[in-house]
Amino acid sequence: MSTEAAALPRKTPLLQSRLGSFLAVLPLSIWVLNHLWDNLSAFQGAEAWETSVTTYAHPFSQAVAFLISLVPLLIHTGWGLARLFTFRPNNLAYGYYDNLKYLLQRLSAVGLLAFLGAHLWKAFLAPRLLNGAPEAFDDIAREMRFHGPTLVVYVLGTLAASYHLANGLQGFGMAWGIFSSERSMRRFEPWVIVLFLVLLAMSWGVLYALYQAGEALGPRL
Amino acid sequence: MDTAQASATTKTVTFRIWRQDGPGGEGHYDEFRIPYSKGANVVSCLMEIQRNPVTVQGKKVAPVVWDAACLEEVCGSCAMNINGRVRMACSALIDKLEQPITLEPMRKFPVVRDLAVNRDRMFEALKRVKGWIPVDGTHNLGPGPRQSPKDQATMYVLSTCITCGSCLEACPQVTLDNAFVGAAAISQARLFNMHPTGEMNAEERTRALMGPGGVQDCGKAQNCVKVCPKEIPLVTSIAAMNREVSKVLIKDIFFKEEEKKGHGGPG
Ligand code: SF4
Numbered sequence: 210m211s212t213e214a215a216a217l218p219r220k221t222p223l224l225q226s227r228l229g230s231f232l233a234v235l236p237l238s239i240w241v242l243n244h245l246w247d248n249l250s251a252f253q254g255a256e257a258w259e260t261s262v263t264t265y266a267h268p269f270s271q272a273v274a275f276l277i278s279l280v281p282l283l284i285h286t287g288w289g290l291a292r293l294f295t296f297r298p299n300n301l302a303y304g305y306y307d308n309l310k311y312l313l314q315r316l317s318a319v320g321l322l323a324f325l326g327a328h329l330w331k332a333f334l335a336p337r338l339l340n341g342a343p344e345a346f347d348d349i350a351r352e353m354r355f356h357g358p359t360l361v362v363y364v365l366g367t368l369a370a371s372y373h374l375a376n377g378l379q380g381f382g383m384a385w386g387i388f389s390s391e392r393s394m395r396r397f398e399p400w401v402i403v404l405f406l407v408l409l410a411m412s413w414g415v416l417y418a419l420y421q422a423g424e425a426l427g428p429r430l
Numbered sequence: 431m432d433t434a435q436a437s438a439t440t441k442t443v444t445f446r447i448w449r450q451d452g453p454g455g456e457g458h459y460d461e462f463r464i465p466y467s468k469g470a471n472v473v474s475c476l477m478e479i480q481r482n483p484v485t486v487q488g489k490k491v492a493p494v495v496w497d498a499a500c501l502e503e504v505c506g507s508c509a510m511n512i513n514g515r516v517r518m519a520c521s522a523l524i525d526k527l528e529q530p531i532t533l534e535p536m537r538k539f540p541v542v543r544d545l546a547v548n549r550d551r552m553f554e555a556l557k558r559v560k561g562w563i564p565v566d567g568t569h570n571l572g573p574g575p576r577q578s579p580k581d582q583a584t585m586y587v588l589s590t591c592i593t594c595g596s597c598l599e600a601c602p603q604v605t606l607d608n609a610f611v612g613a614a615a616i617s618q619a620r621l622f623n624m625h626p627t628g629e630m631n632a633e634e635r636t637r638a639l640m641g642p643g644g645v646q647d648c649g650k651a652q653n654c655v656k657v658c659p660k661e662i663p664l665v666t667s668i669a670a671m672n673r674e675v676s677k678v679l680i681k682d683i684f685f686k687e688e689e690k691k692g693h694g695g696p697g
């Protein structure tokens with residue numbers, strides 16, 4: 210057995226792959242859900258939003274929050290990028306529903322990468338690095354209402370995120386052997402759709418609240 | 431064959447066939463037109479073209495090379511792209527195809543010539559997952575272990591794989607030069623792991639799916655199960671092997687070598 214075991218392929222790629230998918234669910238998906246939930250406080254106005262989104266009880270908790278979201282995001286992105294280079298879409302010849310979902314998962318990943326790049330820079334890094342303070346609610350609300358491209362990018366970006374997360378969860382279930390048959394995957398399908406709609410409703414709800422708040426504030430003088 | 435009818439109507443069948451002289455070479459399409467005959471399939475038409483390989487332009491060309499052996503969808507050698515989709519040529523009926531019928535070799539395997547491809551990667555994959563049951567010695571081993579009819583029924587379907595390569599051809603995760611073993615080998619690992627004798631080497635087969643090109647390269651596009659001519663539940667096989675791989679992974683993390691059991695199941 211020992212000589213044979215030595216001849217067997219290394220299992221590192223599998224471990225990397227499993228880590229890449231695992232971190233995306235735990236903690237990243239949970240974090241995204243929490244992030245959306247916090248942002249829903251935009252309905253309650255500036256103060257509530259700033260308390261739940263950009264204020265941290267302690268600088269330490271802030272650091273932990275960033276670590277929990279950004280490190281898995283980076284690892285997941287690295288894993289996904291490597292996978293992106295080896296796929297050959299063939300949806301025209303094989304126009305099946307699952308094949309479409311497969312393609313959309315990758316397209317949404319690319320869109321998401323662009324969105325998160327912009328989102329992280331504009332809403333997270335730039336205000337903190339350049340102004341030394343997190344972005345104010347009024348600024349973001351105004352931008353949502355009066356800067357067309359921002360609204361479009363957020364609407365599409367959150368759409369991509371909702372899809373990628375919901376569909377990714379099904380892939381995760383299969384990759385880890387939680388669903389060990391095609392039938393169990395199928396039975397999870399409605400839940401994927403429900404999850405997608407819930408995430409979409411939450412994120413578009415936040416955008417709507419910000420838009421409304423921007424309207425009330427009026428353009429910057 | 432209904433010759434009276436065939437000659438009465440001057441129906442013809444037109445083919446656009448990919449021609450390539452050798453591996454990696456440039457290629458082009460040749461067009462052929464042959465008389466229609468009722469109930470013909472792609473392989474019988476290729477035979478007809480072979481008898482008189484003259485293109486529509488009247489040029490005599492080298493006969494088309496293709497693979498086929500059984501003509502009844504059990505040898506797996508005739509898989510090719512017919513009108514852009516992978517199919518078994520011997521069961522592709524002309525009456526059900528749109529003309530001109532375009533024939534191309536599978537793209538995920540190196541072309542040997544024209545429509546014939548080299549399926550070595552599939553056999554390498556089978557060797558990698560040890561797609562067999564080691565039998566010890568040449569003497570009479572007596573009756574094998576019993577198995578339940580239920581397991582037998584499940585395994586029977588898996589055992590019908592003809593290594594045609596359709597599942598790899600339709601898979602967007604498989605490319606000509608990557609290492610992904612593909613659905614067929616993963617499904618065969620499941621088959622031999624289920625077998626009461628083959629179970630002894632279950633862990634080896636499972637571990638073989640963990641290296642580069644292993645089961646983690648599956649992207650869940652699920653085309654394999656739709657194109658498999660033998661209707662093998664490939665997605666279930668992949669999911670089942672994913673579970674086995676997860677078990678090995680978790681065992682590796684939490685158990686010491688001497689505490690591990692050699693194969694799947696409780697323990
Ligand atoms: S699993 Fe099906 S499609 Fe794949 S090689 Fe076997 S018979 Fe062909």
Ligand code: FES
Pocket residue numbers: 497498499500501502503504505506507508509518519520521
């Ligand atoms: S010739 Fe054997 S499968 Fe087609």
